[in-house]
Amino acid sequence: MSSPSVWLGSARQPVRLLMIGFGAVAALLVVGLGLASAFLGSEITMHQMLRPEGSVIVYFTLAAVFGSVFFTSVYLSDTVGSIESEPSGFFDIISLVCSRISMIMLPLIVVVMFYEVISRYVFSSGTLWANEMSLWLAGFLFLLAGLYAMQQRSHIRIYIIYDMMPRWMQKTSDCISVFLIWVFAFCLFWGGYSESKAKLLRMETFGTAWDPPIPATIKPMIIFMIILVAIQALSNLIADWHKAPEHHSPADEIDETEIENIRRTLEDK
Incomplete structure (x- = not known):
């Protein structure tokens, strides 16, 4: 039985297709490029994947991979997990889609590292690209996960004083917090825009054998994501404005769903 649609509605089935x-x-x-490189001596390697230089098959492969990640993320964002908060702000859907991209990146990093371990220690033929690919993906994962954490209100917060405040003072505190986030985002944009633009325009690379453009992509992504985090913080403020006063206790940290899943697993054994 499929879970109810969160936001796609009738578009869910086309997105799934x-x-x-x-993905297919x-x-x-x-797989075809990998087999061709391994058994047919194809010159299309991971080095060429970064520098297609007119190779139609590489362009098609990259387009298919990015399309697969995008539509998978959109489809997965149409459901929320048992421990996730329901989207309620005007920016929540964007953050959910980004969170699903980070979810996909995590197993990709595991696959890349597993491939490197097998290649290096079983076949004595380590790669030149696995370490940089892992760093590259992990950088994007970290930034996307930060946006998701903001949407889920799961960043570290200290509630001792906040819980003692009346609701109007809690709202004031929330406004100050969002204002400071926007100040930080503005300062980061002001101080980092020129450098990020320069790195992107000259497509600055990592300086290794594979030489991926990690600085050219991660630096602008930092600027872009902090702006999205600031927008998400404003979205949270608006969505939570009319909520009842919040009071927290250590029991809030207990994940009843996870405990129940563990209990069922132990009972099955």
Whole structure:
């Protein structure tokens, strides 16, 4: 039984078909390129994947991979987990889509590192790209996860004084917090925009054998994501404005759903 749609509605099935289609094409192309490189002596390697230089098959592969990640993220964002808060702000859907991208990146990092371990210690043929690819993906994952944490209100907060405040003072405190987040975002944008733009325009690389453009992509992404975090903070403020006063206790940290899942697992054994 499928879970109810959060925001896609009637578009859920078409998005699902696009996800499957792009995923199948991407898998076929990636496997095909891998087999061609391993057994047919194809010159298309991970080095060429960064520098297609007119290779149509590489362009198609990259488009299929990005399309697969995008539509999978959109489809997965149409459901919320048992411990996730329901989207209520005007920016929550964007953050949920970004969170699903980070979810996809995590197993990709595991696959890349597993491939490197097998290649290096089983076949004595380590790669030149696995470490940089892991760093690259982890950088994006970290930034996307920060936006998701803001949407879920799961950043570290100290509630001792906040819980003693009346609701009007809690609202004032929330406004000050959001204002400071926007000040930080503005300062980061003001101080980092020129450097980020320069790195992106000259496509600054990492300076290794594989030489991916990590500085050219991560630096602008930091600026972009802090702006999204600031927008999400404002979205949270608006969505929570008319909520009842919050009071927290250590019991709030107990995940009843996770405890129940563990109990069922132990009972099955």
